[in-house]
Amino acid sequence: MTDPQQLAEACAEAMFAKDYAAQHLGMTVEAVGPGTATVTMTIDERMINGHAICHGGLIFALADTAFAYACNAYNKVTVAQHCSVTFLAPAKLGDSLSAAAVERTLAGRSGIYDIRVTNQEGSLIAEFRGHSRTIQGALLPEEGQVE
Amino acid sequence: MTDPQQLAEACAEAMFAKDYAAQHLGMTVEAVGPGTATVTMTIDERMINGHAICHGGLIFALADTAFAYACNAYNKVTVAQHCSVTFLAPAKLGDSLSAAAVERTLAGRSGIYDIRVTNQEGSLIAEFRGHSRTIQGALLPEEGQVE
Amino acid sequence: MTDPQQLAEACAEAMFAKDYAAQHLGMTVEAVGPGTATVTMTIDERMINGHAICHGGLIFALADTAFAYACNAYNKVTVAQHCSVTFLAPAKLGDSLSAAAVERTLAGRSGIYDIRVTNQEGSLIAEFRGHSRTIQGALLPEEGQVE
Amino acid sequence: MTDPQQLAEACAEAMFAKDYAAQHLGMTVEAVGPGTATVTMTIDERMINGHAICHGGLIFALADTAFAYACNAYNKVTVAQHCSVTFLAPAKLGDSLSAAAVERTLAGRSGIYDIRVTNQEGSLIAEFRGHSRTIQGALLPEEGQVE
Numbered sequence: 001m002t003d004p005q006q007l008a009e010a011c012a013e014a015m016f017a018k019d020y021a022a023q024h025l026g027m028t029v030e031a032v033g034p035g036t037a038t039v040t041m042t043i044d045e046r047m048i049n050g051h052a053i054c055h056g057g058l059i060f061a062l063a064d065t066a067f068a069y070a071c072n073a074y075n076k077v078t079v080a081q082h083c084s085v086t087f088l089a090p091a092k093l094g095d096s097l098s099a100a101a102v103e104r105t106l107a108g109r110s111g112i113y114d115i116r117v118t119n120q121e122g123s124l125i126a127e128f129r130g131h132s133r134t135i136q137g138a139l140l141p142e143e144g145q146v147e
Numbered sequence: 148m149t150d151p152q153q154l155a156e157a158c159a160e161a162m163f164a165k166d167y168a169a170q171h172l173g174m175t176v177e178a179v180g181p182g183t184a185t186v187t188m189t190i191d192e193r194m195i196n197g198h199a200i201c202h203g204g205l206i207f208a209l210a211d212t213a214f215a216y217a218c219n220a221y222n223k224v225t226v227a228q229h230c231s232v233t234f235l236a237p238a239k240l241g242d243s244l245s246a247a248a249v250e251r252t253l254a255g256r257s258g259i260y261d262i263r264v265t266n267q268e269g270s271l272i273a274e275f276r277g278h279s280r281t282i283q284g285a286l287l288p289e290e291g292q293v294e
Numbered sequence: 295m296t297d298p299q300q301l302a303e304a305c306a307e308a309m310f311a312k313d314y315a316a317q318h319l320g321m322t323v324e325a326v327g328p329g330t331a332t333v334t335m336t337i338d339e340r341m342i343n344g345h346a347i348c349h350g351g352l353i354f355a356l357a358d359t360a361f362a363y364a365c366n367a368y369n370k371v372t373v374a375q376h377c378s379v380t381f382l383a384p385a386k387l388g389d390s391l392s393a394a395a396v397e398r399t400l401a402g403r404s405g406i407y408d409i410r411v412t413n414q415e416g417s418l419i420a421e422f423r424g425h426s427r428t429i430q431g432a433l434l435p436e437e438g439q440v441e
Numbered sequence: 442m443t444d445p446q447q448l449a450e451a452c453a454e455a456m457f458a459k460d461y462a463a464q465h466l467g468m469t470v471e472a473v474g475p476g477t478a479t480v481t482m483t484i485d486e487r488m489i490n491g492h493a494i495c496h497g498g499l500i501f502a503l504a505d506t507a508f509a510y511a512c513n514a515y516n517k518v519t520v521a522q523h524c525s526v527t528f529l530a531p532a533k534l535g536d537s538l539s540a541a542a543v544e545r546t547l548a549g550r551s552g553i554y555d556i557r558v559t560n561q562e563g564s565l566i567a568e569f570r571g572h573s574r575t576i577q578g579a580l581l582p583e584e585g586q587v588e
Contacts, residue, residue, distance in 0.1 A: 064204040084525070
């Protein structure tokens, strides 16, 4: 598979099948490409914290998931090393959040990705920056490996 | 209530009663004090990501929860502004994680808290730094407010 | 002065006249606009550290200066609250560095700016993200204020 | 040289001899140990920015220098990968700043160091966290190497 877009989609499909965390939180991978991903999630009652707004950890989890699908789109296992997030406005029960990841730089095994989280009105909820590191392994079985 | 330790515990109790996110993820607030908190969580199947390890977003959520209980221990509603996390080792299915938050500085309405996440063997899983901002409101009903 | 571009240029001129740090380090404000700035600096011997490369603190200072001119372009005194930097490649003696700042978000008194530092070959040296806060005061004397 | 304290001091001496940036900014390495360092600097006129306070880049440079001496104390060349800084109060002309670095974690080639910058009154000016990476090479000539 040499088409980068097809490869990104195949990686996302393989990852999502085993991504029980993303599944359990009701996330949907709306789109993926080489170094990009958009993931959505609706805020339900189990995501509300003691201040009656969405738990920041779950907003982070959404952004981190978009980051993961963007940086794993090249069929090389890639993990998060360091992430930072700025919370700009609260997310509320029933909000539909969307996290859009873009690659800012990728050099060798290290990458930086920027993820913007917005709500259904387009208001900015959070800005996230993730630093990735490629490690050993591939996401897809190699072609012709099993016969 | 003027004893800082009692106040911290009352704030934590009031917050946790409505903290559906922490409850749903099986977190326990093990200890809380003025500017400190320890929160634990066991990694179960719904927390596993596409690389077969604990989703970084849920490790963040644990640390962020310890941060929240530490910075809300003064009965003033306080929210996260900016957080960063470094992932040092993977957490695995069945691991018991503990997040310990300490206050690094608190000046006026702005605070910095450091949270260390370790597993059942004491190995360091993640280092988290949170920046807090106190906003309007109290966590506990004022004494004598309701007749 | 109501033209945003003219206002940005006037703010930069007023700031630079008193910015002894930027002057002393040989920085030049190449361009400025509403929320944007480009600042350059050549690495000389007094910027070299014990590893025989440019001191990271001075690469940061260059990026931080571009950040300052970008976020002060609206004639409201604005300061840095929190910044992060990732060093991607070393800068060497004689390198001509350029830091380009763009505004990522500005809501009320809080802004986020991204600054990319490159060398004379266009290679990426550092990525910087700055969080700004607008405080009291203006950079320019108000029109008609002084008779 | 097997005594860790002696080794740290020898590394600092070797680094400082070539650290023209630290020298030029008038920094003094007050103390160093395995994973720790304290560096001081007095704010002079060439460090003042367009807001008439110390340029944040130079406060960063001081903290970054303490970080560098702390993480290079084991005679293995170690560089900064990622740093973040929070500015808590302005530093002014004539202030004597002190940056104290401690090692938060060191595992394999990756370390995290926390640096606190205070002024002559003990007031907190900035909090800095640095992520280090050990690369090839030693700071000191190997014993018996030259005969």
